[in-house]
Amino acid sequence: MASKRAMVTGATGGIGREFALHLAKEGWAVTLVARGAGALEQLRGGLSGAGHQILAADLGTDAGLTAVADRLSAEHHTVLVNNAGFGLYGWFTGIPVSKQRDMIRLNCESLTTLAYSFLSAAQPGDTLLNTASTLGFTPFPSSAVYAATKAYVISFSEALWYEQRPRGVNVIALCPGATRTPFHTQAGASDAAPYPPMMFQDPEDVVRTGLRAINGRRSGAQISGLLNAALVQSSRLLPRTWMVRIMGVFAPKTAP
Numbered sequence: 383m384a385s386k387r388a389m390v391t392g393a394t395g396g397i398g399r400e401f402a403l404h405l406a407k408e409g410w411a412v413t414l415v416a417r418g419a420g421a422l423e424q425l426r427g428g429l430s431g432a433g434h435q436i437l438a439a440d441l442g443t444d445a446g447l448t449a450v451a452d453r454l455s456a457e458h459h460t461v462l463v464n465n466a467g468f469g470l471y472g473w474f475t476g477i478p479v480s481k482q483r484d485m486i487r488l489n490c491e492s493l494t495t496l497a498y499s500f501l502s503a504a505q506p507g508d509t510l511l512n513t514a515s516t517l518g519f520t521p522f523p524s525s526a527v528y529a530a531t532k533a534y535v536i537s538f539s540e541a542l543w544y545e546q547r548p549r550g551v552n553v554i555a556l557c558p559g560a561t562r563t564p565f566h567t568q569a570g571a572s573d574a575a576p577y578p579p580m581m582f583q584d585p586e587d588v589v590r591t592g593l594r595a596i597n598g599r600r601s602g603a604q605i606s607g608l609l610n611a612a613l614v615q616s617s618r619l620l621p622r623t624w625m626v627r628i629m630g631v632f633a634p635k636t637a638p
């Protein structure tokens with residue numbers, strides 16, 4: 383059995399898939415988690431190395447979440463890439479609240495449950511990486527709930543980093559900016575996301591930042607890309623209401 387085992391949730395999507403491919407290339411045995419069994423099987427077939435497992439589970443359901451949490455308790459994983467998540471574009475009152483609750487459940491509740499299972503069994507040297515977003519630093523009209531879920535992920539991860547430091551367990555909040563994945567069309571964007579094309583990164587760029595953080599034991603919020611880092615830093619210099627107004631310029635112009 384491989385000594386380095388990583389679990390990647392949302393493994394068949396743009397960012398998760400790239401994590402799985404790179405971790406496998408670096409010699410990790412990877413446990414791949416998503417809902418689609420066919421896509422998981424196909425991904426496993428394309429990974430280098432051996433010992434990869436698939437776990438088809440809907441993390442938005444009690445049964446699916448329990449199955450994945452149980453796997454983390456039963457089998458030691460040295461890295462958890464807690465990455466499954468989705469967004470919804472639109473004015474808050476224009477999106478059914480049930481869908482927004484599903485998003486909170488996956489992006490926050492399920493991520494928290496898996497972090498708990500992972501950290502309860504973690505050993506010195508292990509790493510928890512939670513995928514957040516640069517939108518976690520600024521409220522975003524037209525993605526009000528999504529941005530709030532990612533603010534939760536950043537705050538949660540930073541507090542866990544401090545708690546876990548004495549145990550030698552590292553905690554990272556990976557913060558991608560706009561990334562070229564199916565995320566945006568699934569979130570309801572008509573053609574592309576409401577960002578200028580120059581702001582988009584490829585999933586490889588995001589994963590490079592994530593792997594640098596895992597291998598280099600970098601902690602806390604890790605922002606992917608110099609442009610994104612500069613934007614986050616400059617946003618901290620402005621009054622918060624100004625920042626919300628600026629973000630509002632990018633919001634799709636659908637009336638509430």
Ligand SMILES: NC(=O)c1ccc[n+]([C@@H]2O[C@H](COP(=O)([O-])OP(=O)(O)OC[C@H]3O[C@@H](n4cnc5c(N)ncnc54)[C@H](OP(=O)(O)O)[C@@H]3O)[C@@H](O)[C@H]2O)c1
Pocket residue numbers: 391392393394395396397398415416417418421439440441442443465466467468469488513514515516557558559560561562563564565566568
């Ligand atoms: N793309 C961006 O611009 C961007 C920017 C910042 C942060 N992020 C964050 O990065 C993470 C990955 O996003 P991505 O861009 O790679 O998205 P993506 O391409 O849409 O992939 C999402 C992945 O999550 C899985 N998934 C969705 N719902 C699930 C559920 N209920 N249970 C289990 N798995 C589920 C999907 O597979 P199945 O559908 O088969 O389940 C898929 O593997 C998310 O947390 C997202 O918020 C993305």
